[in-house]
Amino acid sequence: MKSEGAKRGLNKGLGIADFLLRLGAIITALAAAATMGTSDETLPFFTQFFQFEAGYDDLPTFIFFVIAMALVGGYLVLSLPFSVVTIFRPYAVAPRLLIFILDTVALTLTTAAGGAAAAVVYLAHNGNSSTNWLPICQQFGDFCQNVSGAVVASFVTVVVFMMLILLSGFALKRR
Amino acid sequence: MKSEGAKRGLNKGLGIADFLLRLGAIITALAAAATMGTSDETLPFFTQFFQFEAGYDDLPTFIFFVIAMALVGGYLVLSLPFSVVTIFRPYAVAPRLLIFILDTVALTLTTAAGGAAAAVVYLAHNGNSSTNWLPICQQFGDFCQNVSGAVVASFVTVVVFMMLILLSGFALKRR
Numbered sequence: 001m002k003s004e005g006a007k008r009g010l011n012k013g014l015g016i017a018d019f020l021l022r023l024g025a026i027i028t029a030l031a032a033a034a035t036m037g038t039s040d041e042t043l044p045f046f047t048q049f050f051q052f053e054a055g056y057d058d059l060p061t062f063i064f065f066v067i068a069m070a071l072v073g074g075y076l077v078l079s080l081p082f083s084v085v086t087i088f089r090p091y092a093v094a095p096r097l098l099i100f101i102l103d104t105v106a107l108t109l110t111t112a113a114g115g116a117a118a119a120v121v122y123l124a125h126n127g128n129s130s131t132n133w134l135p136i137c138q139q140f141g142d143f144c145q146n147v148s149g150a151v152v153a154s155f156v157t158v159v160v161f162m163m164l165i166l167l168s169g170f171a172l173k174r175r
Numbered sequence: 176m177k178s179e180g181a182k183r184g185l186n187k188g189l190g191i192a193d194f195l196l197r198l199g200a201i202i203t204a205l206a207a208a209a210t211m212g213t214s215d216e217t218l219p220f221f222t223q224f225f226q227f228e229a230g231y232d233d234l235p236t237f238i239f240f241v242i243a244m245a246l247v248g249g250y251l252v253l254s255l256p257f258s259v260v261t262i263f264r265p266y267a268v269a270p271r272l273l274i275f276i277l278d279t280v281a282l283t284l285t286t287a288a289g290g291a292a293a294a295v296v297y298l299a300h301n302g303n304s305s306t307n308w309l310p311i312c313q314q315f316g317d318f319c320q321n322v323s324g325a326v327v328a329s330f331v332t333v334v335v336f337m338m339l340i341l342l343s344g345f346a347l348k349r350r
Contacts, residue, residue, distance in 0.1 A: 058305035061294045093348060100344050104282075104337055111283050115290035119236045123298070124306070130233035131299070133308040162279055165340070169275050172348040173268060 007174070011090035014171045018099075018164060019083045025160040026076045029110070032153035033069035036062055036117070039146035043139065054140040061120045062147065068113035069154060072106050079103075086171070093172070100168040107161040114154035121147050182349070186265035189346045193274075193339060194258045200335040201251045204285070207328035208244035211237055211292070214321035218314065229315040236295045237322065243288035244329060247281050254278075261346070268347070275343040282336040289329035296322055 036056050043052035056062040079102065082095040089095075124144055127135035137144035211231050218227035231237040254277065257270040264270075299319055302310035312319035 054305070059303060060297065060301075097344070097348070101341060104340055107279075107283065108286050108333060108337060111286040112290035112293075115287035116294035118287075119291035119294040120298070122235065123295070123308075126235075128234060130229065131308075131311050133298075133306075136306050158283060162283060165279055166276060169272070169344055169347055172344055173272070 008090055011171060011174055012087060014167055014174070015083065015087035015090060018167055018171075019080070019087060021160050021164050021167070022076055022080060022083050025157050025164070026073055028153045028157045028160065029069050029073040029076060032150045032157060033066050033073060035146055035153060036069070036150035037066045039143050039150070041140050041143040052139065054136065054143045056147070059120055061116045065113045065117040065150070065154070068109050069150075069157075072110050072157065075102065075106055096168060096171055100165065100172065103161060103165050103168065107158065107165060110154060110161060111158050114151060114158055117147070117154065118151045121151055183265055186346060186349055187262055189342055189349070190258065190262035190265060193342055193346075194255070194262060196335050196339050196342070197251055197255060197258050200332050200339070201248055203328045203332045203335065204244050204248040204251060207325045207332060208241050208248060210321055210328060211244070211325035212241045214318050214325070216315050216318040227314070229311065229318045231322070234295055236291045240288045240292040240325070240329070243284050244325075244332075247285050247332065250277065250281055271343060271346055275340065275347065278336060278340050278343065282333065282340060285329060285336060286333050289326060289333055292322070292329065293326050296326055 040055040079099050082099050085095045123133055125137045127133050215230040254274050257274050260270045298308055300312045302308050
């Protein structure tokens with residue numbers, strides 16, 4: 001049987017890990033939103049009627065991605081105070097439960113946005129011969145690179161969220 | 176302060192709810208995999224060289240969807256015994272923690288598959304003028320309906336998984 005002090009210390013450690021993971025998730029979530037939101041490429045040639053340009057707002061999936069990642073980033077910033085509370089009050093249940101529930105919702109939102117954007121990025125890279133959707137990445141290489149980077153950042157955010165949720169579960173158990 | 180018996184009863188109730196939700200999730204996950212896996216449409220006209228046919232295996236995203244949903248369905252079936260254990264031993268922590276961790280992974284897999292398939296279904300319905308991807312649902316109406324139904328089933332599975340995870344969190348707290 002561990003002493004009460006050691007148990008309290010371990011719970012405090014879980015709180016600190018939660019806080020640090022949350023800081024990392026803020027960076028990756030906002031990086032994903034910013035990279036996607038600023039992805040824009042204009043080709044250096046044009047015809048009389050038409051200029052070739054690609055931006056994230058040409059594809060509704062990418063617009064959803066930017067909104068979802070910005071929302072998640074905002075939620076993470078707002079959740080920091082609750083995370084701090086769990087460091088200084090390791091036995092407080094209400095803030096733990098609150099961030100546990102909201103983290104689950106945020107994980108789902110992030111994963112859905114990342115998965116949807118990944119599916120469209122895959123089509124942009126490879127196209128699909130059965131449906132006659134041609135790849136666009138030959139023409140818009142920089143755009144595709146930015147967009148792929150944003151998807152990778154969102155997947156990192158998903159992994160951090162999974163760790164946050166498991167950490168909350170352990171902390172609730174240890175109460 | 177509640178009596179020990181009432182507390183034990185409530186934990187048992189959480190275990191029964193977990194079991195019933197898991198049964199529902201098995202049905203929706205396998206329905207999603209089966210609906211997507213059997214979506215296949217051949218148009219009633221053909222040219223000399225070509226027959227018009229659409230199946231889920233024409234799009235890699237849909238193949239991923241079928242595999243992911245079948246995996247999740249299989250995991251859910253295998254998790255039933257652990258769920259039963261939590262009914263009869265409300266204070267056992269190991270099975271609870273195990274299904275909590277695996278549920279989080281399964282939620283992420285289901286959401287990623289559902290989100291990716293939804294993005295492609297949206298393109299199939301609406302197309303995209305910027306990238307010159309034409310909608311295919313005018314030609315392959317039945318195929319699109321099957322596929323959309325599978326996506327809806329996967330989203331129901333996602334909601335059930337979120338409930339299962341929150342339920343596990345509460346059960347761990349109540350230990």
